[in-house]
Amino acid sequence: LNSPVSNTAVKMVLIEDDAVDAESVDRALTKLKLSTPVLRFNDGKAAIEGLRAAGKDKVQRPYLILLDLNLPRMNGLEFLDELRADPLLRDNIVFVLTTSCDARDIREAYARNVAGYIVKARVEEGLLEAFKMLGRYGELVEFPREVTP
């Protein structure tokens, strides 16, 4: 029986190669006093492998993917292609979190059904606002769940 489940357990999957950027996410969450767990992958390839992992390594849903575009090995757009082609992962909610404000990147990202495209603001306050929004989003929005066998 599918009773509504609280989203308090929503994790953030951060795909980001820059340690400083990753730390700024941590700091923003800390400042907002959000206890959302963050699972970080260094690039698209590591992320897709991590999300496909089974057994005890399996990343339990619900989670929200925060994706940088410019990544080594497999960049953000390639990761999205892979994700949307995977029947088990295609339904995931992805926000792009990047420094690129290139019109082509924005168009290409939305073409791959991202939920939002967030340009990392220069100043930290901007990032705080973004995470305030993402925290609220995680609370309010129903996420796709594991299919219980």
Place this chain on the structure above:
Amino acid sequence: MRGRPETPSSRQVPQGAVLSSPVRVLLAAAQVSLALGILTADLWLPNSYSVANAYPLVILIGLRRGPRWVTLTFVGCALLLFAGWWFSADPMPALVVSVNRGLTAGILCVTAALVWRVEIVRMQLRARLADSVRNSELLERADERFRLALDSSTHSMILVDGTGRIVRVNALAEEVFGYAAEDLCGCAVEILVPERFRSKHGELRTLFLRAPSTRPMAVGRELFAVRKDGSEFPVEIILNLLETSDGTLVLAAIVDISARKRAEEEMHQMVEALPSGILVVDAKGTIVLANSLLNGLFRYAKDELIGKPIETLVPPRHVTGHPEKVSSFFAAPVPTFLGAGRTLYGMRKDGQEFPVEIGLNPIQTQYGPRVIAAVVDISARLRTQKELELAAEDLRRSNEELDAFAYIASHDLKAPLRAIESLSKWIEEDAAPVLPPKSRQHLETLTARVQRMRTLLDDLLEYSRAGRAEEGVADIDVRTLVQDVLDTLGPNPSFSVDILGELPSVRCSRSPLAQVFRNLIDNAIKHHDRPGGRVQIGGRPVGRDLAEFRVTDDGPGIPAEFRERVFRMFQTLKPRDEVEGSGMGLALVRKVVHRNGGTIRVENRSSQGSEFIFTWRRVPAREEVA
């Protein structure tokens, strides 16, 4: 045409009667009176007088009046003789009278017969004489006509007999060769042949008589004739064989072809002087002319190609089918350009090939249809074209690299900058309690420099992307556009920005023009020497295609020596610590204006401040054609 005027024939063809009518009447009267006299005497005188024997006299008087008159007078005389006998009162014995009369009648008959015969013979003689006169006249006329025909010919005509003696020449021949007709007639025709050909000429003449044909003489060889003064000239000769009662005659028509030869020579010189390789080919595909440029192109010696088939110059793999192409060209000759859309090759004497372009033009010559082929060696052009293509490819690649670089500059170079900014901020936050004031100040400067670096990168990116706007063109009301720009710049109460009068409307992409106005206005405010001032914007159409806009400020102005420099990249006139700026703003403006096909310059206003004037296409270049 030369010729004596034809003299009207003075001689009438003789008629049957020679005598005029009065004489004839007189003679007839004489005959009648004589006959009547004889009759009277016959009647009155006795028969023994035999007056009647005078009757033949009457007939004799009628001589030269024709046989019919003789018959008539004979009949008259016979009747009178009979009448004289019948009515005579002479009582001579009848037998004697009869014999006498019979004798007289016999004499009369004989006389009449003789005279009649004489008349017949006379008439025959006269008729024959008339015929011969007429014949000689006809002959003379025919001869005259022949002379006229010869004289009217535009060729020199020489009639030569079977032994090579000149029989006749026309007036033109006299003139051309410088001889009088009398000097030439009777001479051997070789007098008109240059000495060095004379002996040969005799043989050829004999050969011609043995196998005669009406044809040009010595086709393909050059013939010469010699004048009385010894000068030679090129000729063309056509021989006609005339069979006459005087034997075989040869009529030679001689054309002086000096002028034609000269024209040909001039044509050759022109062909020689043409700046491309020229070939003339006949309908069989044989080369009949090649200029020295062409010989040089294909590495042949002068005249070496003459008489060779055109395929000599075609690479072996294209020779098959080439003669057919030549034939089909001559079947429907139209000027043709060969080599469009594909590369043709010519083959040098050593077998080496080179790319050519060929223009074909059919011409009609006295020798039949020909084609003039102009051959151009296009190796150099193809090489240049290839180099250009490579250069364009290089340019395209470097543009792509520049694009990639701009992207990297915007992202990869900015990423560490962001990190530095974040880290310095975190140090400032986390270490605030222990940080000495000097370090705090250093951290602030660090942040400011990071900011400057970021601006530089942003502006550089914008510069590299300038003019590559993807948005479509639209009709733009420039006043609204400037107003929007002012709104985005944010309110600045100490500066007034005024739009003066009507601004011409333009059709273009919106953002490049907005960028130009934004940068110029921003520039005017940022570099003003006082905290407040005025910026004025004006514009007017220039011709049909261009609009001119002016952005004028009342700031410090720009010294003349810097007016070019301000438009260069990374150029500022003040230290960056005084006025923050990347030095990219005006460089960007100029690039955008140039991309749009306009120009920009800056002038100092007479009183104070500077004025940026730029032109802008009113219609995009692509639409102008349509």
